[in-house]
Amino acid sequence: MDRHWSEEARAIVRRAGHNRGAARDALIELLSDQDCALSVAEIETRLGAQRPVARASVYRAVELLHSLHLITRVDIGDGVARYERAAYDHSHHHHLVCDSCGVLIPFEDPGLEQAIDRVGAQLGFATTEHEVTLHGTCVRCN
Amino acid sequence: MDRHWSEEARAIVRRAGHNRGAARDALIELLSDQDCALSVAEIETRLGAQRPVARASVYRAVELLHSLHLITRVDIGDGVARYERAAYDHSHHHHLVCDSCGVLIPFEDPGLEQAIDRVGAQLGFATTEHEVTLHGTCVRCN
DNA sequence: CTGAGAATGAGAATCAGACTCATTCTTGAT
DNA sequence: ATCAAGAATGAGTCTGATTCTCATTCTCAG
Ligand SMILES: [Zn+2]
Ligand SMILES: [Zn+2]
Ligand SMILES: [Zn+2]
Ligand SMILES: [Zn+2]
Numbered sequence: 001m002d003r004h005w006s007e008e009a010r011a012i013v014r015r016a017g018h019n020r021g022a023a024r025d026a027l028i029e030l031l032s033d034q035d036c037a038l039s040v041a042e043i044e045t046r047l048g049a050q051r052p053v054a055r056a057s058v059y060r061a062v063e064l065l066h067s068l069h070l071i072t073r074v075d076i077g078d079g080v081a082r083y084e085r086a087a088y089d090h091s092h093h094h095h096l097v098c099d100s101c102g103v104l105i106p107f108e109d110p111g112l113e114q115a116i117d118r119v120g121a122q123l124g125f126a127t128t129e130h131e132v133t134l135h136g137t138c139v140r141c142n
Numbered sequence: 143m144d145r146h147w148s149e150e151a152r153a154i155v156r157r158a159g160h161n162r163g164a165a166r167d168a169l170i171e172l173l174s175d176q177d178c179a180l181s182v183a184e185i186e187t188r189l190g191a192q193r194p195v196a197r198a199s200v201y202r203a204v205e206l207l208h209s210l211h212l213i214t215r216v217d218i219g220d221g222v223a224r225y226e227r228a229a230y231d232h233s234h235h236h237h238l239v240c241d242s243c244g245v246l247i248p249f250e251d252p253g254l255e256q257a258i259d260r261v262g263a264q265l266g267f268a269t270t271e272h273e274v275t276l277h278g279t280c281v282r283c284n
Numbered sequence: 285c286t287g288a289g290a291a292t293g294a295g296a297a298t299c300a301g302a303c304t305c306a307t308t309c310t311t312g313a314t
Numbered sequence: 315a316t317c318a319a320g321a322a323t324g325a326g327t328c329t330g331a332t333t334c335t336c337a338t339t340c341t342c343a344g
Binding site: 020056080 | 299300301302303304309310311
């Protein structure tokens, strides 16, 4: 899906002083093909279809990629963290969660982003990242 | 702090068909005195100072109050859910989390709320609740 | 006052995520 | 190409939050 992202991600990881590793490379490749967030369990399962990868390695990899701002963490309140690749231009989406069927719907909204930027600036808070999640019922469920 | 809220909360719980219980009443009383969110562990400790309350009871109570929209759940990404009372007029605040010192700073922003309402409406999504969290460094830490 | 049903308490069971350490892989240097 | 040092990985263990179970206690309508 996004070949450029996976190349860039590997380059940034190396520049940060890390050796290359099969598990992390496979994870980067997997995330580059996704349009929305995956949980660690989902990542582990999908990678395992090709070559088994230890859970600890998945956690280590997402932690590193997240600390380098290469992926964003999505928390929809079910106690399971999800991760998805971040765009270089800081463009990103947020999520609607249907509490009835559990579907995760991504959306983008410039007006919302502006409002968030304004809030951080007003309070003198150096915002590095933000999370927005809407809960409710989707069109099919209501 | 907000006597009206605790009375209203108990009335709504009863109307929903639940008997009264000492543990839940104590929890409601505690939350009515708070300005911002508390974790289950914090609730348990503070209640225990007066009369021991089982952890399971705290979890049951916050689950019920949350399902009745009497409290809102705040998830700042540290794996610990926090809860705070909700206002009747649906007014509420969101949070800034300092990733350096961990402080939780509440804020209100009408413009942000409008942007969120607009998004849900545009996508035909019946929004019941939403969560916004900004991460970064606070004034003292940056 | 009583009984049915609800709430509570204590502890076990789950589950996500963090940690440990022995083994394997990368990579710069020889 | 070879080697050693340091990094990454895998398998399993450990922790901490949340959920589940069930016996006991409490609430409240009758
Ligand atoms: Zn997404
Ligand atoms: Zn955003
Ligand atoms: Zn708050
Ligand atoms: Zn809001």
